[in-house]
Amino acid sequence: MTFLLGSGAGFSGDRTDAAIPVVAELIRRGQPAALVFETLGERTLAAAHRALRDDPAAGYEPLLEELLAPVLDDCLTHGIAILGNFGAANPDGACRVVAELAAGTARGEASIGRVHGDDIRARLAELDLQRWEAESRELPGEEALISANVYLGAAPLVEALGLGAEVVVSGRVADPALFLAPLMHHFGWAWDDWDRLAAGMMAGHLGECGAQVTGGYFADPGFKEVPGLATVGYPIIEVEEDGRLVVTKPAGTGGMVTARTVKEQLLYEVHDPANYLTPDVVVDLSTVRVEELGPNRVAVSGIRGKPAPQRLKTTVCYEGGWQGEAEISYAGPNALARARLAAEVLRERLTFRAPPELRSRLDIVGHASVFDSDAGDLQRRLPASDSGDYRLRLAAEHAERRWVERATQELLALYCAGPAGGGGVRRQFQRRVCTASYLVKRSDVEAFATLFEASPVNQRRAAHGAR
Amino acid sequence: MAHAEANVTASLAEGHAVPLHRLAHARAGDKGDRLNLALFAYDPCRYETLVAQVTEERVLALFAHRGASRVRRYLMPGLAGMNLVIDDVLQGGVNGALNLDGHGKTLSFLLLSMDVVVGKT
Numbered sequence: 054m055t056f057l058l059g060s061g062a063g064f065s066g067d068r069t070d071a072a073i074p075v076v077a078e079l080i081r082r083g084q085p086a087a088l089v090f091e092t093l094g095e096r097t098l099a100a101a102h103r104a105l106r107d108d109p110a111a112g113y114e115p116l117l118e119e120l121l122a123p124v125l126d127d128c129l130t131h132g133i134a135i136l137g138n139f140g141a142a143n144p145d146g147a148c149r150v151v152a153e154l155a156a157g158t159a160r161g162e163a164s165i166g167r168v169h170g171d172d173i174r175a176r177l178a179e180l181d182l183q184r185w186e187a188e189s190r191e192l193p194g195e196e197a198l199i200s201a202n203v204y205l206g207a208a209p210l211v212e213a214l215g216l217g218a219e220v221v222v223s224g225r226v227a228d229p230a231l232f233l234a235p236l237m238h239h240f241g242w243a244w245d246d247w248d249r250l251a252a253g254m255m256a257g258h259l260g261e262c263g264a265q266v267t268g269g270y271f272a273d274p275g276f277k278e279v280p281g282l283a284t285v286g287y288p289i290i291e292v293e294e295d296g297r298l299v300v301t302k303p304a305g306t307g308g309m310v311t312a313r314t315v316k317e318q319l320l321y322e323v324h325d326p327a328n329y330l331t332p333d334v335v336v337d338l339s340t341v342r343v344e345e346l347g348p349n350r351v352a353v354s355g356i357r358g359k360p361a362p363q364r365l366k367t368t369v370c371y372e373g374g375w376q377g378e379a380e381i382s383y384a385g386p387n388a389l390a391r392a393r394l395a396a397e398v399l400r401e402r403l404t405f406r407a408p409p410e411l412r413s414r415l416d417i418v419g420h421a422s423v424f425d426s427d428a429g430d431l432q433r434r435l436p437a438s439d440s441g442d443y444r445l446r447l448a449a450e451h452a453e454r455r456w457v458e459r460a461t462q463e464l465l466a467l468y469c470a471g472p473a474g475g476g477g478v479r480r481q482f483q484r485r486v487c488t489a490s491y492l493v494k495r496s497d498v499e500a501f502a503t504l505f506e507a508s509p510v511n512q513r514r515a516a517h518g519a520r
Numbered sequence: 521m522a523h524a525e526a527n528v529t530a531s532l533a534e535g536h537a538v539p540l541h542r543l544a545h546a547r548a549g550d551k552g553d554r555l556n557l558a559l560f561a562y563d564p565c566r567y568e569t570l571v572a573q574v575t576e577e578r579v580l581a582l583f584a585h586r587g588a589s590r591v592r593r594y595l596m597p598g599l600a601g602m603n604l605v606i607d608d609v610l611q612g613g614v615n616g617a618l619n620l621d622g623h624g625k626t627l628s629f630l631l632l633s634m635d636v637v638v639g640k641t
Contacts, residue, residue: 096615187607188552270547276562277545313545313560316599320558322549324605326594342598355598376618414618423621424630427611430585448618488615490552 056239057086058232058256058290059133062120063263065092069119071263071287076124078289078303080131087235088128090120090137091228091261098225099370099486101141102200112143117150125151126158129219136210136231140222142200144168147222148505155220166218168209170500171225173367173493174201180497185366185490187324192489193371199486200370203493205500206332206361207253208244210234213502222505225368227332229257232290240294250334251358252296255341258329259300259318259353263287266300266318268308281307298353299346310349319343319353328359330366335359364492373487374452379461379480380418383472384442391472392417392443398471399447402463411451411460418444445475450485457482534639541632544570548628553613555624557631560601566638567600573636574602582634583609583627604631 061072079086105112140147155163202225213221233253272279286306291299329336337357383392416422421431449460546559561567576591588609611617
């Protein structure tokens with residue numbers, strides 16, 4: 054029988070009403086189903102650790118109540134398991150929120166599973182760490198360390214479902230593992246059935262970014278039209294026991310599922326398509342096929358799997374000093390020349406008003422900004438126009454907040470001491486988080502699940518270790 | 521929708537240079553300081569044109585000003601597409617860059633600004 058995977062969120066800060074039509078459709082279909090909220094990015098986790106440091110009750114997904122409240126009652130009533138990495142730095146805190154929300158449902162309670170083992174900060178120094186190839190940063194000193202979390206696979210999530218959890222709360226797990234887990238639980242696939250594991254992981258990969266597979270992040274007017282983007286329907290992936298997948302979305306929602314929307318998401322954040330690494334399986338997409346079966350129904354087949362890697366990715370977040378930004382607008386006749394003069398003045402001022410280790414960058418938004426280098430190579434190459442609407446942006450970083458403040462204050466001073474007609478200065482500062490990624494031995498990671506508020510006697514460690 | 525896209529491709533004259541944007545669509549993804557750009561021909565008939573002209577060398581040159589150090593291209597003929605993986609192009613990545621788009625999400629459209637000659641393989 055088909056298993057349905059619904060997506061309710063693709064990142065922290067995603068639309069909080071997305072799960073409502075997804076759950077309505079899952080109920081209408083009446084097939085076994087799960088709903089997944091993916092809300093954890095690299096920096097989200099560091100922000101959560103900071104929040105936890107300031108408030109022991111915080112540190113989980115800030116929008117958790119808004120995401121769950123509209124659908125929790127229906128999911129509990131209809132046996133739709135909910136899985137989310139919304140525990141972030143404080144899964145227990147998230148479990149408490151879920152328990153409180155469940156108390157207000159018709160049932161009055163829910164069985165809540167909690168995944169353990171991703172947070173390895175305390176053991177980081179003693180572990181055998183290999184550098185992850187797409188990043189080249191040194192491991193920070195202990196004093197700067199904010200968090201260190203392993204990307205766990207699906208096993209502890211499956212364990213939680215096996216314990217009877219109706220809502221599974223995790224911190225860092227590989228995003229698609231949130232989708233693979235209910236498939237493993239439902240179909241009972243073997244942990245070395247690589248082709249099925251790969252199909253399940255890709256079902257998760259297609260669903261993990263929410264609307265990115267259903268027409269979100271796709272529209273390019275005149276080239277790629279997407280209907281109803283304001284009410285884009287989040288994906289539902291139909292999965293068969295043999296690993297066949299169909300991507301679809303709830304009836305009556307906006308957006309669209311086509312071969313093109315599916316292809317774009319299929320390779321999203323993938324490097325070598327023949328060796329896409331996940332904690333549970335190495336996915337081979339070299340023979341993948343994408344086929345439109347009908348309106349908003351796209352089949353994905355030909356996914357193959359290879360044995361899981363022996364090391365798991367771990368992301369370390371650490372304090373990176375301060376970052377500040379400030380902007381000022383120039384518009385109308387000769388605006389670009391005035392904005393450029395403002396940039397020159399700022400650059401010169403910073404040479405004698407800021408310490409040499411202050412790193413800064415100037416962009417002229419509207420002329421060359423997002424595509425440019427820190428040194429402004431594109432800006433210099435582009436021809437000047439007589440008039441326009443430009444915004445000069447300064448970004449600066451330094452270990453000490455006061456130097457970042459002073460740099461942005463130099464932009465503020467352009468109000469009186471800069472070129473004519475500048476206006477609309479905004480300034481902001483924030484702590485800077487840096488990340489470095491490593492690979493740890495699978496055997497060094499202990500991942501397991503417990504039921505929230507279960508007695509410690511019943512909490513058992515997973516026999517299968519780090520999956 | 522299909523009608524609008526048909527007009528776009530129908531106006532392409534063989535032998536003329538056009539932005540890649542006319543022939544293909546793309547999406548960017550980031551991990552660390554590495555960017556991947558998935559590129560797909562609208563019309564599978566144009567796939568060979570992309571293979572011939574969107575080379576590792578040209579993509580590296582297009583992103584050189586950003587500090588790109590290496591481009592690897594993975595062809596996906598079954599999808600009429602390719603995956604371009606570019607190292608060191610994100611100015612430190614989402615947690616290190618000072619630019620407006622640390623993820624590099626907008627860079628799919630820098631790729632699509634590359635000129636290609638229609639029909640030339």
